[in-house]
Amino acid sequence: MILKINKIYNFDCFEFLKNIKEKSIDLAIIDPPYNMKKAKWDTFKTHKDFLEWTFKWIDLLIPTLKNAASLYIFNTPFNNAYILQYLVNNGLIFQNWLTWDKRDGLGTSTTKYTNGQESILFFTKNKKHIFNYNDIRVPYESTDRMKHAEEKGILKNGKRWFPNKNGRLCGEVWHITSERHKNKINGKTQQNEHIASKPFELIERIIKASSNKGDLVLDCFVGSGTTAIASKKLERNFICNDFDKKYVDLSNKKLEIL
Ligand SMILES: C[S@@+](CC[C@H](N)C(=O)[O-])C[C@H]1O[C@@H](n2cnc3c(N)ncnc32)[C@H](O)[C@@H]1O
DSSP, rough: OOOOOSEEEOSHHHHHHHHHOOTTTEEEEEEOSSSSSSSGOOSSSHHHHHHHHHHHHHEEEGEEEEEEEEEEEEEEEEHHHHHHHHHHHHHHOEEEEEEEEEOOOOOOOSSSSSOOOEEEEEEEESOOOOOOOOGGBBOOOOOOHHHHHHHOOOOEEEEEEETTTTTBBOSSEEEEEOOOHHOOOEEEEEOOTTOOOOOOOHHHHHHHHHHTTEEEEEOOOOTHEEEEEEEETTTOEEEEEOOOOOHHHHHHHHHHHH
């Protein structure tokens, strides 16, 4: 069975990935369980079990990627340290370790620094890949130096440099408020539609940077549908999946009203 595009499937990730055509995916955005015990699906007996399970879906994912494909994997920095090594050992090319500063805190630890970040690994299948850096520029920090540069330019290597009017090149640390924090009312956390939904802005940045219109984006843990929705809005094709029917229905409902 080969799955059709622009659909959200309701399979276990292994079943889903086994039915994706080889070398058909331009961009994979994977936001899997983190083993943080936040839900049944996020709970594994041991860290070893979690890693074995993670490496199994990675093994099925790699053959689906086109030669010029990009792959992004979300996780805690600790887990991503292991995942990074596995991807390198499997011949993928490391591009960036992205730090997502969630503008929120996950814990209240007094024995170490509080957690406020997640990490995103950016890998490609080959050295030759798409990277639309101009489509993801971010605003310059407004400083006196920048004001001066806008008016008169700054002398660099004998040439006068003026800031790009669309902003600076995007760096590796992304300051994007989490959905959890955004939706708080009077500082109180609310019940969100999904406990781990990612901000639209974050997924949008990945899609704009690492794909072109008409490309095929894969997400095997789509949750509240962010990847499918952002792909459709940005005129990319998508093929997504979640093993919880409730989330597949929720995502489809959101897609319908786009
Ligand atoms: C971290 S959440 C993804 C959130 C998503 N990025 C969003 O923006 O809403 C992980 C999702 O993976 C799904 N999931 C967990 N284990 C799975 C499995 N074995 N196969 C398919 N889906 C799974 C869960 O139902 C959950 O919705």
